[in-house]
Amino acid sequence: MAGEASTGTFLQGLDRGLAVIRAFSADAPSLTLSEVARDVGITPATARRILLTLSELGYVRSDGRRFSLTPRVLALGWAYLSSLDFGELAGPFMEELSAKTRESCSIATLDLPDIVYVARVPTSRIMTVALGVGARLPAYATSMGRVLLADLPDDELTAYLSSVEAEPLTDRTVTSPDKLREVIDAARTDGYALVDQELELGLRSIAAPIRNSRGRTIAALNVSAHASRSTPASLRTETLPHLHATATQITTALTHRGHL
Structure with missing residues (x-):
């Protein structure tokens, strides 16, 4: 130099x-x-x-x-990803996913201690909080957050779990650091995360990673459904295959556009 x-x-x-x-x-x-x-x-x-x-x-x-x-470096990635206009690039694939599942779907990136929404296709309003591009939710209580946390190196995940102030958002919310590590490790092994009414009662969500060409998770894609229209089993058996297929389509589109 x-x-x-x-x-x-x-x-x-x-x-x-x-x-x-x-x-x-x-x-x-x-x-x-x-x-x-x-x-x-x-x-x-x-x-x-x-x-x-x-x-x-x-x-x-x-x-x-x-x-x-440290995880703060991910904020640089968030700035990059937000500049890609995920709504334009991923929109058609998300619209198709939403039509197949008849549920809302979203994409988020990690900006600890939160996830940040970068694209969303809603159906009906199933959450009390309004969500749109730029909305933030706590990573520990969301399916997309757990998928994104699962890609952190062990030392960074340990640092996050030791510092996060996990509040019981519902009576189902996992707040114990040991239990959170357990469910995040499961997401790392399984390739997806499912949250059952931990963020809001009546809401279930399942998420899968969107990876770059090197296999690193750069974002997460989810489908959210009201508990009256879904079960954890139906989300795994019926929704998850569509979720993985759409995540692959988005990765391919990003790669072809030269973004990955």
Whole structure:
């Protein structure tokens, strides 16, 4: 890399900061200062300044020797995903899913401690809270939130579970950190999450991940149904296959558009 000073309109500091973030990956979830310097091609002193800045901003954490990204980095992904206009890209697939299931469907991304809606196709109003693009709900009590949490590295999931203030939104809401880990681990294994009246009484929801070309979950797709029209078993056997098929269609569309 060139020197630290900006050249014309090109900011070397920003370039290096983003390069440091990109140095972390599924194969290298934590790195030492020396490893960051080597991988990015900068001096240890520069790597130290960048890592300490990212740590101060909340994008990186350290155990004293090794550094790793925090869930706050996902906010950068949310900004990117929201710019894609999911409503335009995923809309036709979601309309088809809604027609097949006769229920509402939505797409959300993770912005801890919440999920943020980026697209929605409603049928009838089955929730007391109005939902639209930009609406936020607590990740722990939603099917989409659990699918998204399931893709977090174990240390980041542990940090989330140790800090989240899980409130009993209904008498069915899972609030225990141990139980939440159990249901999130199940979502990781099963490839979907089902929430039965934990967010709101009378509402059931099932969600599946939307993954990028590297297999990482970038968003979640769900179908919500009133308890009078659904059972957990019917959501699994009848709705889930349509949900997975639609998630695959959206991933393919994003890939063809060059977004993944």
